[in-house]
Amino acid sequence: MCGIVGFTGKHEAQDILLAGLARLEYRGYDSAGIAFFKDNGDHISMRKTAGKVKDLAAICDEENNSTCGIGHTRWATHGGVTNANAHPHRVGSVVLIHNGIIENYHELVSEYGLQKDLVSETDTEVAAALFNKMYNGDPIETIKKTVPLFVGSFAFCIMFKSHPGEIYAVRNVSPMVAAFTEKDGAFIASDLTAFVDYSKDYFIVPEYHILRMTQDRIELTDLEGKEVKPEYLKVDWDVSAAEKEGYDHFMIKEIHEQPNAIIRTIGGRIHGDLPDFKDDGVSDDFFEGVRDITIIACGTAMYAGMVGRTFIQNKFGIPVNVAIASEFRYERPVITDETMVIVISQSGETIDSLEALRLARKYTKKTLAIVNVKGSSIARESDAVLYTHAGPEIAVASTKAYSVQVAMMYLIGCKLGLVSGRTTEAEMKEFMADLKKVPDIIKSMLTIESKVDKLTSRMTNAEHAFYIGRELDYTLSMEGALKLKEISYIHAEAYAAGELKHGTIALIDEGVPVIAIASQSDVYSKVISNIREVKARGAYVILISKDAKITDESVCDVHLQIPKVRDELAVFASVVICQMIAYYTSIGKGLNPDQPRNLAKSVTVE
Ligand code: F6R
16 A cells, blocks of 8 residues: 655666656555655655656656655545645655555644645645654654654655755554665665665664665664664565566466465475475474464455365364454454464555454464565564565465465465374375475466456456355355456455355346356265356356366356366366456456556555
């Protein structure tokens, strides 16, 4: 939600800011802006506009010699998409950009008499006005006095008139990373993709610490003024991972990256043919004494959790509850110190998941994070963390993160099964051997991409679509439906195939697309009967199954065959088809699947 970037150093800032913003556009793309010290003097100039980063680039001067500036790409929360509401915001001597939400902005306006300073409808401008009101010529003292007055989440980059070449930053909850190199200068951003071309070493700006950046150094102090040494991390992926590398969109690139992502997630965690997390610093003791599991997550990550739930409960008989993070926070938690709480999050910054984790930690010391982004808040605040190593996921619609999260849930489930004596080493060795085949299973599905592309021509005019399946296929259907909804804007619902006849079948009419997934052997014939019921009512049925012999037109219009793998692993094949259906339907409708309307990646607002 909103991308921020700042640079002060030995190069012209504008190009670095615009390139950084283009990389951060996945976080918000309704308005964009930059501010910089004009001619490196003490006057701060701004350019901002409603629209995308390319619209901002169009209003920027071709030449700009400033070597210090900040930039922002917005996902609107307070106030519509207008030029005035775009960041940066200037009030008096202060120019700033912000990611997050200042919850008490109304109260601040009346308490500090800020109304006369405001020209936009944003909470951010109120923050700029408050910093300006408190400004006494000393930026650090001003930040120290002002920051405790804010309620909410924030990552601010601030420039003060009369302090050319300097950028100040402070954050609470909303992410911010920074780096300094002798050769280039100081960088700051919501996410290191913005400056990874310049530095592979970076640090996470600690909450409630003040960062001062100049072209020669970075200084970090706490709110008491004590100097703090930044803890540098190293990027474990290559710069090319943040580029499209010849693909039309990040989404299709990331769909294709799934085989390698799975290899990185499970490789190194299977030792002696058994699941093993010792290299992650998570010993078997952590899995001992677990009576039940609560999985907490949002969106796609939650759907990955649902697959994990069905897998663990059915295979090992361990009770598993899946909670929507934003609801869990306000429910009475039914967890004890014998509950393992698993928080799944690609970004590791989703505020609802983070707050739910904080609540869960009051009840159990067995919180385990499955996270992709190294050093993110959820990773740092959990008792244990398992990184999925999928590389940066830039498309707003999550694809590879889902597959690796499911793979990780399978590894965790098997570990719990073994530690609790609910399965045998022999059984798990066989399962691990099959799990290692998942990358090849996915590769084989990528070969039918053009077939999927063609069949989506029947989907582009649809207003509604249904995804049906039973058991693991039902949980997978939810992810399939979400993918279609978010990038093609077709209303899509997932139903347990056996549930349709209890009401929803009334919605099935001539030509309504039904994506039916039938990979689970024990319920196969039952799903096929359910499919016949919708087919008989005119549905356009796309069937995903392992059955090589389907020729019967009373069952489906199109059959997409997946390999004959064990039932638990079929989900990896079927999800690739669902992702491709959503992608090509979006393309067929002339949409940009990487930047769906109203959405942004990394949801850091509640
Ligand atoms: C959908 C999607 C979202 C995220 C959700 C959680 O394609 O990407 O539903 O899965 O916002 O995000 P993380 O995993 O970062 O916590």
